[in-house]
Amino acid sequence: MRIAVCIKQVPDTEARLRLRRDERWIDEEDVPFVINESDEYALEEALQLAEASEGEVVVFTLGPERAKEALRKALAVGADRAVHLRDDALEGGDASTTGAALARAIEREECDLVLTGSQSDDVGFGATGGVIAGHLGWPHAWLVMGVEVEEEGTARVVREMESGVNEIVRLRLPAVLEIQAGLNHPRYASLRGIMQAKKKELSEVGASDLDLAPEATGAAGALTEVVSVGFPESGEGAEILEGDAEVAARQLVERLRREAKVL
Amino acid sequence: MANPVLVVLQQREGGLHRMSREAIAAGQSVAETLGGSVEAVLLGEGLDAAVEEVSAFALAKFHVVEHEALASYTPGAYVGALVEVVDAVQPSVVVLPHTYQTVDFLGLLAQRVDAALVPEVTGFESADDGLLWERPVLGGKLTSKVAVRGGASVLVSVQSGSFSADGARSGEAPVERFALSADPEPDRELLGTEEVGGDQVDLSQAGMIVAVGRGIGDGEKMSVAEDLAEALGAELAASRPVIDNGWLPRDRQIGSSGQTVSPKLYVALGISGAIQHLVGMKGSKTVVAINRDPNAPIFSVADYGYVGDLHEFTPAFTTALREAADS
Numbered sequence: 001m002r003i004a005v006c007i008k009q010v011p012d013t014e015a016r017l018r019l020r021r022d023e024r025w026i027d028e029e030d031v032p033f034v035i036n037e038s039d040e041y042a043l044e045e046a047l048q049l050a051e052a053s054e055g056e057v058v059v060f061t062l063g064p065e066r067a068k069e070a071l072r073k074a075l076a077v078g079a080d081r082a083v084h085l086r087d088d089a090l091e092g093g094d095a096s097t098t099g100a101a102l103a104r105a106i107e108r109e110e111c112d113l114v115l116t117g118s119q120s121d122d123v124g125f126g127a128t129g130g131v132i133a134g135h136l137g138w139p140h141a142w143l144v145m146g147v148e149v150e151e152e153g154t155a156r157v158v159r160e161m162e163s164g165v166n167e168i169v170r171l172r173l174p175a176v177l178e179i180q181a182g183l184n185h186p187r188y189a190s191l192r193g194i195m196q197a198k199k200k201e202l203s204e205v206g207a208s209d210l211d212l213a214p215e216a217t218g219a220a221g222a223l224t225e226v227v228s229v230g231f232p233e234s235g236e237g238a239e240i241l242e243g244d245a246e247v248a249a250r251q252l253v254e255r256l257r258r259e260a261k262v263l
Numbered sequence: 264m265a266n267p268v269l270v271v272l273q274q275r276e277g278g279l280h281r282m283s284r285e286a287i288a289a290g291q292s293v294a295e296t297l298g299g300s301v302e303a304v305l306l307g308e309g310l311d312a313a314v315e316e317v318s319a320f321a322l323a324k325f326h327v328v329e330h331e332a333l334a335s336y337t338p339g340a341y342v343g344a345l346v347e348v349v350d351a352v353q354p355s356v357v358v359l360p361h362t363y364q365t366v367d368f369l370g371l372l373a374q375r376v377d378a379a380l381v382p383e384v385t386g387f388e389s390a391d392d393g394l395l396w397e398r399p400v401l402g403g404k405l406t407s408k409v410a411v412r413g414g415a416s417v418l419v420s421v422q423s424g425s426f427s428a429d430g431a432r433s434g435e436a437p438v439e440r441f442a443l444s445a446d447p448e449p450d451r452e453l454l455g456t457e458e459v460g461g462d463q464v465d466l467s468q469a470g471m472i473v474a475v476g477r478g479i480g481d482g483e484k485m486s487v488a489e490d491l492a493e494a495l496g497a498e499l500a501a502s503r504p505v506i507d508n509g510w511l512p513r514d515r516q517i518g519s520s521g522q523t524v525s526p527k528l529y530v531a532l533g534i535s536g537a538i539q540h541l542v543g544m545k546g547s548k549t550v551v552a553i554n555r556d557p558n559a560p561i562f563s564v565a566d567y568g569y570v571g572d573l574h575e576f577t578p579a580f581t582t583a584l585r586e587a588a589d590s
Contacts, residue, residue: 004574009273011401017401017405019402019405021587026401026405043472047586068450075289092377094378094380095370095373095380096373102579121402122278122400122401124383124400125382125383126366126369126370126371126378126382127366127370127373128370129370130368130370130371130372130374131370131374133370134370134371134375139339139451140338140371141451142363142366143363143366156454157312157451158457159367160363161456161473163304165457165458166451166456166457166458167456167457168452168454168455168457169452169453170452170454171450171451172450222412223378223411223412223417224380224381224409224410224411224417224485225412226396226407226409227390227517228410229400229406229408230405231408237562237563237567238550238552238562238563238566239566239568240557240568240569241566241568243567245569245571245579245582246579246582248569248576248579249576249579249580249582249583250583251586252580252583253587255567256551257587258550260548260549260566260567262548262549263528263584263587
């Protein structure tokens with residue numbers, strides 16, 4: 001079984017963020033980049049599934065040169081090969097263009113299963129997996145908390161739902177599974193793994209390799225465009241109740257009864 | 264005449280999902296700005312009760328798609344049916360509630376109908392050439408404004424609490440039974456469900472909530488909040504730090520990694536108001552905030568505030584409530 005894992009390199013959201021001068025995104029200078037959290041869980045799940053089936057794990061990312069660091073880390077923890085969708089024409093798109101490009105790259109590698117994280121920690125559309133599935137014509141599931149590959153060419157999948165219930169479903173393979181953080185314990189790279197990673201194949205593909213016209217992909221092909229980002233505005237503000245605790249508490253009860261009418 | 268706005272409603276076992284009403288309110292608001300009509304669609308089987316409820320909203324048309332293959336949700340069957348409805352209605356904007364179910368099929372639907380996609384919308388504003396959609400990025404640390412290019416139709420899922428369900432205008436919605444040209448094809452088999460970690464509390468339906476934050480200081484001091492909750496008849500909840508400290512169970516967490524609530528009264532005790540918390544509670548009708556820090560962001564979303572020690576104020580609030588109830 002050949003398992004594709006799509007990962008994204010994202011800014012560390014714990015870092016102190018500043019706006020870029022054009023206020024369309026953050027200033028990426030000095031911001032540390034990391035593998036998106038749920039993608040790390042997807043990679044670990046793929047490694048475990050591959051170990052159980054003598055399979056191969058191919059990791060994909062779309063991003064600028066710095067994203068190679070994320071691929072090297074994935075190779076160091078155990079992925080067999082990496083494919084870097086590295087082309088300025090592919091950059092700056094949205095889930096639709098990125099998903100389309102990844103689907104083409106996955107098709108070229110003839111994979112049997114695609115795993116990816118459920119949501120990116122930067123833009124957070126949570127849609128790329130569904131777009132990939134649409135292009136490949138495969139079933140998919142979002143927020144996956146467990147995967148068991150069955151003999152009949154199916155997978156038993158546990159999905160997280162709202163209010164503390166998991167749903168158990170069966171999908172036919174090949175499929176796209178979008179992994180929720182927390183379903184396993186991602187392993188660390190060993191020193192040996194880091195050394196071995198240097199010898200593993202890391203190939204680059206561009207828009208033309210994927211038969212994507214530059215005007216139909218990346219920023220040029222995207223139907224959406226971020227026109228600005230900013231720190232959230234604060235609202236009108238509360239009516240601050242004055243006086244000591246007893247006085248203010250009595251005023252509050254009165255307000256809740258007569259103004260807000262919630263008591 | 265502008266193309267209609269189409270609202271995709273969500274139901275479970277024939278009952279309308281709470282956020283469906285918020286989606287109707289959002290759709291009506293978008294249509295008012297763009298100048299088109301609002302239509303809605305509901306998929307499933309055995310929908311009589313939900314259909315009756317929805318037909319009392321101000322909608323130009325209400326498409327009901329009933330089919331046995333839609334009885335339980337699967338993305339394949341739902342998207343197959345929605346593609347037909349979208350093709351027939353030709354909406355400029357499709358509004359969906361931002362639920363786990365919606366996110367599961369949203370990317371696939373966007374790919375099938377070749378529409379722009381803007382998930383987790385918290386608001387919108389008019390711009391020269393259309394609408395700008397607001398949504399959080401980077402874990403809610405920033406808000407982004409997203410434009411749709413070239414007059415493409417767009418799918419937007421609206422975040423819970425961003426549009427008030429009470430704002431949905433009532434009226435009369437003519438029900439149209441939508442006949443599918445092809446049988447929907449489920450692409451997964453539902454084997455069952457399992458509870459995660461025993462009893463779970465659903466706070467989304469709570470009328471009143473007393474929520475505790477880091478400002479409580481110590482898990483031993485939780486009784487002031489418990490007493491207040493009892494006096495109000497409210498559910499007890501917390502922000503993430505309180506849960507991570509083990510002072511309340513995880514199923515009582517409010518915020519982006521917990522539950523999203525919209526009670527009529529939300530009392531925030533010692534909660535500073537990080538955006539991850541605010542997204543979970545800003546749909547509350549009336550918010551009371553008690554905090555030592557007058558600059559705490561929670562005061563910007565609160566209706567009433569008290570700057571001071573919650574350990575002094577909360578018992579006084581409880582006493583005042585009991586006195587008022589007796590009088």
